[in-house]
Amino acid sequence: MAKVGIVGSTGRVGNLLINALVEDTELPLGAVHVCGELKRELPSGVLVTNSMQTLLENCDVVIDFSAPEATQELCEEALKNPTPLVIATTGFTEHQQNLMLEASKEMPVLYASNMSAGIALLKQLVEQVSRTLKDFDIEIVEQHHRHKVDSPSGTALTLGEFAAKGRGLELSDVRVSGRDGQIGARSKDEIAVMALRGGDIVGRHTVGFYNDGEFLELNHTATSRETFSKGAIRAAKWLIAQEKPGLYSINDCLGI
Numbered sequence: 001m002a003k004v005g006i007v008g009s010t011g012r013v014g015n016l017l018i019n020a021l022v023e024d025t026e027l028p029l030g031a032v033h034v035c036g037e038l039k040r041e042l043p044s045g046v047l048v049t050n051s052m053q054t055l056l057e058n059c060d061v062v063i064d065f066s067a068p069e070a071t072q073e074l075c076e077e078a079l080k081n082p083t084p085l086v087i088a089t090t091g092f093t094e095h096q097q098n099l100m101l102e103a104s105k106e107m108p109v110l111y112a113s114n115m116s117a118g119i120a121l122l123k124q125l126v127e128q129v130s131r132t133l134k135d136f137d138i139e140i141v142e143q144h145h146r147h148k149v150d151s152p153s154g155t156a157l158t159l160g161e162f163a164a165k166g167r168g169l170e171l172s173d174v175r176v177s178g179r180d181g182q183i184g185a186r187s188k189d190e191i192a193v194m195a196l197r198g199g200d201i202v203g204r205h206t207v208g209f210y211n212d213g214e215f216l217e218l219n220h221t222a223t224s225r226e227t228f229s230k231g232a233i234r235a236a237k238w239l240i241a242q243e244k245p246g247l248y249s250i251n252d253c254l255g256i
């Protein structure tokens with residue numbers, strides 16, 4: 001039976017992944033990667049390692065909720081030992097994104113900046129509204145808990161990419177990441193992606209389309225982090241059935 005490995009096992013989401021996988025009869029836990037110590041008991045037979053190579057040798061699919069440097073190491077090691085990868089970490093550099101692309105030429109890789117079904121659908125809606133309501137100004141706001149280290153969120157950037165795509169634009173050409181002082185009037189194409197941080201907000205994303213006399217806001221709120229852990233486990237079960245290497249999305253997994 002296929003077994004799963006976790007990168008980021010001591011983290012907020014990693015901990016929930018362990019809770020779910022120790023009970024999972026379809027995709028049991030094979031190994032977890034740790035930097036230091038894992039301060040919880042695991043069923044006997046589950047390997048705890050600080051070596052990415054050993055992790056890959058002891059599982060058939062990896063779920064990664066960690067940090068960009070950890071995902072980089074995972075991809076580098078996976079290129080030597082191809083294994084399906086479900087990657088959920090955010091905040092990558094361009095080099096790290098390219099490395100994930102390289103890895104996807106050798107093994108199935110599913111990358112999603114958000115593992116929820118709601119955001120999977122929201123991306124499509126955002127592209128459609130952006131294309132349809134051409135004269136509306138687009139602004140994106142994301143809200144997360146006080147511990148989040150990357151900004152803006154990976155999800156907000158993904159939503160921005162879909163919004164830009166609806167207008168035939170590249171987000172990198174039109175993104176505004178702050179406004180302060182005498183900045184002048186808003187330009188037609190710009191898309192601001194702004195971040196709020198506080199408390200224990202699991203994740204909230206609002207994509208607004210604003211015009212004279214009316215505005216439309218599409219909003220998604222994650223109320224439990226289990227949305228992400230369960231979404232990633234669903235993705236891992238789907239990914240191990242994919243025979244061809246490639247970069248898959250959560251929408252491929254959900255068939256939407």
Ligand SMILES: NC(=O)C1=CN([C@@H]2O[C@H](COP(=O)(O)OP(=O)(O)OC[C@H]3O[C@@H](n4cnc5c(N)ncnc54)[C@H](OP(=O)(O)O)[C@@H]3O)[C@@H](O)[C@H]2O)C=CC1
Pocket residue numbers: 007008009010011012013014034035036064065066067068069070087088089090091112113114115116150154228
């Ligand atoms: N795609 C999605 O649906 C979601 C994505 N995320 C993303 O997942 C990531 C993790 O989120 P969260 O669980 O909240 O974060 P945490 O900070 O709670 O956990 C991070 C984990 O990564 C580990 N880690 C950090 N640096 C390294 C490294 N260099 N090598 C190996 N392991 C490392 C940490 O280990 P240690 O404890 O030893 O530091 C810890 O286990 C973030 O990028 C976040 O944005 C989060 C939620 C949903």
Ligand SMILES: O=C(O)C1=N[C@H](C(=O)O)C[C@H](O)C1
Pocket residue numbers: 090113114144148152153154155156202203204
């Ligand atoms: O760090 C988090 O918590 C989250 N990160 C992801 C992101 O950056 O988009 C997904 C989710 O919003 C929670």
